[in-house]
Amino acid sequence: MAVTEPTSTTLRDRVAATPRPAVVWVAVAAFLLLLEAGAFVHFVGTLAVDLVKALPFAYDPGVVKAFSKATTEIPTLLSRQVIPNGGYWNGSRYVNTFLGLAPAQAWMVRVAVVYLYSFALLAWAWVGYTWYRTHYRVADWTPRDDIVNRLRGHKWGLFGLVVVFMFIVMAVFAPALGPTTVEQNLQNPAGHQINYWSTESNSVETINVYSANINSRSVGTDNNVGVWSYDDYGRFHPFGTLPSGKDLFTFIAAGARISLIIGLFSVGLSAVIATTFALLSAYYKGAVDLAFVLVSDSIMALPRLLLLIMLTVVFGGTWVGNLYSGAFLLALIFAGTGWPYMWRSLRGPALQVSEREWIDAAKSFGQSPAKIMKKHMFPYITGYLLIYGSMTLGGAIIAIAGLSFLGLGVNPPTPEWGRAVNAGQNYVGGPSWHISLIPGLLITLVVTGFNALGDGVRDAIDPESDSAEGGAAGRGGGA
Known part of the structure; x- marks a missing residue:
């Protein structure tokens, strides 16, 4: 596409003169962000809730609980509700897992989709930068171009960028990436229950998560749930369990x-x-x-x-x-x-x-x-x-x-x-x-x-x- 000569030094006027690239980029970016709006809102909401909890004069348990529930229920595409992995074997097939897959496979699908989405966001941000240089920047060249080009050819720096980006994605999408939830497995296991297939009775039984954790502890030779394994209750643990039995x-x-x-x-x-x-x-x-x-x-x-x-x-x-x-x-x-x-x-x-x-x-x-x-x-x-x-x-x-x-x-x-x-x-x-x-x-x-x-x-x-x-x-x- 030919570059339109700008008629004004302001970015607003240059965008008005050639609106199509800006409109397309903003529309796609808005669509990508809306897919995971709930995850971002929940991330910010978690910070707000913890702030309020630390202020006795502002803490209202009812309001905080309602707010937490509201942020959690905002629909997102890349969530454990859409791609669940916490199901169980009923003797003939897996129940309550994504497409009936095994928990490990369903979890891998969700993790792969989360990271593909994140790298798509990063790629689209780069597209926005290149379109800005092509359509809206007055100068054909700036010293920043050389800086960006040198960074693109710096293998050690790119390695660092990928590692840092994946770490940030893990932090932002932590609730979706974990094979289980922090509330269920780490903070309040006594308040939750899970279904599992009992080989002794050949039937589906229910157990408290706290009890399941106690029986899934990694404490050495006698009792250990290692890397990429299931515990006795059909729960998948990519990194194994802690000495408390919680998912690592x-x-x-x-x-x-x-x-x-x-x-x-x-x-x-x-x-x-x-x-x-x-x-x-x-x-x-x-x-x-x-x-x-x-x-x-x-x-x-x-x-x-x-x-x-x-x-x-x-x-x-x-x-x-x-x-x-x-x-x-x-x-x-x-x-x-x-x-x-x-x-x-x-x-x-x-x-x-x-x-x-x-x-x-x-x-x-x-x-x-x-x-x-x-x-x-x-x-x-x-x-x-x-x-x-x-x-x-x-x-x-x-x-x-x-x-x-x-x-x-x-x-x-x-x-x-x-x-x-x-x-x-x-x-x-x-x-x-x-x-x-x-x-x-x-x-x-x-x-x-x-x-x-x-x-x-x-x-x-x-x-x-x-x-x-x-x-x-x-x-x-x-x-």
Whole structure:
């Protein structure tokens, strides 16, 4: 399709001149999002419910229960209601499973469809970017094009992008990905029942989920439900079970959401603080820069692990410590103790741009300091912010898992990967090796993915960097 010459410098007028690509892209994007609108609403609703529960003056059990039920009942295409896997064998066939398939096969179908849908969304976002470049961007070329092209050819960075994307999908679609629900299998097993085929009586019987979990524990040679296996009640466990008999995959999927929320919030808050302080110190220099140096050095001089443990214990019993099972408090602590490291990474680039001629020109034209920092300095350090933010997020995930391993941070019984590693440490050398090894490997893979993505972004922005030339400098900085 030929590119229509724009008659105006505003994007709105360019879209009005050539509306078809924009209309088609928006229509398809809206359709894709509506298919899973319920999942996104439920994700946000879960956060809102946990916030209200932590505020005694605002907590109304009836309202919260009604709201939770309303968000859960919003229809979605990729849900366990549409593609169920929690059925049972009745002696001749499977009942209440998708197309009568075995639970393992039905679960694999749902997982495959969820990830196909997610990658379709990602692909359509890329189509939108290419259509914008073709139909609506005034310039034929911008430096951003070279950055994108270099990232597309960066195999290590693309590996990181795929790993990070799959981790985010697991967090967002955790309720659909798990072979069972968090409510039924992890939080309130005593309040649910399941049907199963009894080989002793050759009939369908009913059992409480709590009792089924107790009889499905993985505690070594005598009792173990391993990877990719069924328990005695016909329930499929892709990653096996925990020592409590709860499903490990459901635990890991729900724990991914906790790790992502804490990591994103803590790194986002650290980025805001670090960026603000870096711009202020670079613009004013002198006493302002010295003050930030002293404050950051004071925080960095403290033993961070000891500080994290102390603050977690001190504030754990407050209303802040109850927000999202302690995740909000953990994010605040990470942000409050982690911003100096990101600030030091951004301070150098900010000082460089503050010496440019266009900054002096902006000052001579009488622009305010806030406007100069926002319009002329901040865009220069954005790339560095993306790099160090990605690597810092990987480090935050390790720290979260480490605190959970020690029994701190996220309040039980909320799932967290480090708690699973701790639960299985006594069984590493036996048949129940999966309890610690699988979440440990996933932690390593996800952190490596964030570091790889950060490396890819850095090399795309700065092709003269050490790692872009084949060196190893900077690898694994987020850990």
